[in-house]
Amino acid sequence: MKNIINKIGVFALACLAFTSCESEDDNTGDSLINYSPATVTLSSSSPTMFDESAIDADDASTFQIEVTATLSAAQPTDAVIDLIQSGGSASSSDFEAHTITIPAGSTTGSATVDILQTGDIEGSETLQITGESRANFNVSPFTFSATIDNDYINDHLDLVLSWDGSAVNDDVTISSFCEMDYDLVLLAEDFSPLAYIAGTASCPEEDYISGLADGTYYIASDLYSNPYSGLGYTDVIPVTISYSQEHFDVSGSFSSSEESQQNLSSPDSGAVGGFGEGLGAVVIKLVVTNGYEYTLTNFY
Structure with missing residues (x-):
């Protein structure tokens, strides 16, 4: 009788030990996978000189900096890149920067930075634009430099x-x-x-x-x-x-x-x-x- 009880006890301990090991294995899973975020490359071929007094609301595209974002391979999530000012003497009222979205499954997207008429007497101004990711994407080093000349003075x-x-x-x-x-x-x-x-x-x-x-x-x-x-x-x-x-x-x-x-x-x-x-x-x-x-x- 004692031998039977001993065998049952050993079996129970073996099962407990096996269950414990199996639980630890379940928690390893994805934690051992190394993740490297994709890199977004920014580029622009827009003009670098803007005449503020010549800005025409009916032809706004002439007074925009267009920035294109590119991925080497499509990703399962959207890549969202904010265009932001990284330097220059221009103030926030001199431009309006937008956001690039590369949809999931795509490799490119673009957005603009619009140059605005402010009516202020500011003289020649400079503007530097770069990109900043909202999510788990790297952004390659990028700076676009522009100059805004010839102040628009509103006499209306x-x-x-x-x-x-x-x-x-x-x-x-x-x-x-x-x-x-x-x-x-x-x-x-x-x-x-x-x-x-x-x-x-x-x-x-x-x-x-x-x-x-x-x-x-x-x-x-x-x-x-x-x-x-x-x-x-x-x-x-x-x-x-x-x-x-x-x-x-x-x-x-x-x-x-x-x-x-x-x-x-x-x-x-x-x-x-x-x-x-x-x-x-x-x-x-x-x-x-x-x-x-x-x-x-x-x-x-």
Whole structure:
């Protein structure tokens, strides 16, 4: 009997020892496999000189650095490479860098770095671009160097003339003042008319001025046509001129004051001819310096 028990005990210990060894073997598996990440090679044949003032939004491809990424063999996962600035004097507002993705199963991909118009006076700038992997890929050494010359200086002063509103007179309602026709005019320092800035039938009127010689000017609203002038309405027309200059800290608005308010009975002017009927609900003094620096103040 004791021999039988001893044999059972030895057998049990042997099974336990065998099971223990088998568990250790199960944990070895892939941990013994050496993994070497694939290498991505970057290249570009894009131009290295960019004229910022010549950038055309309709032909943006002319002002891009295109970078191509290549793998020697397709991989089972996407290779994602961020294009980043590695040096140079350009700031983050001078360009927009994108990301290259080489899809799983492919060997190439590409993306661009877009050169932007900033409107800042910066002089000649340099830009160096390299690539940085997001995942388990190596990126071969790569630097693309570019120069951005000829600053783009925005001399467009954008203007919006608005006057919409509504009124009721003897239960007759005007739902919109846009049936009236206001225009925006440019006057010389002596108040003589120079040109229409915005002279259409649009409501609001929107346009811009540019290319003015240094000096003093005036911008004025002109009530060109008023179909309500003889109908007895006395409601005030809310005339406002808003202005802005992209890339510069220049923006604001001027509205008609008590001294200059026009109402629905105001006569129209029919044409620009000085401060006559219809002209001048809002008048802005404009001083131009260096061809693109604008200072605007309320004339009243």
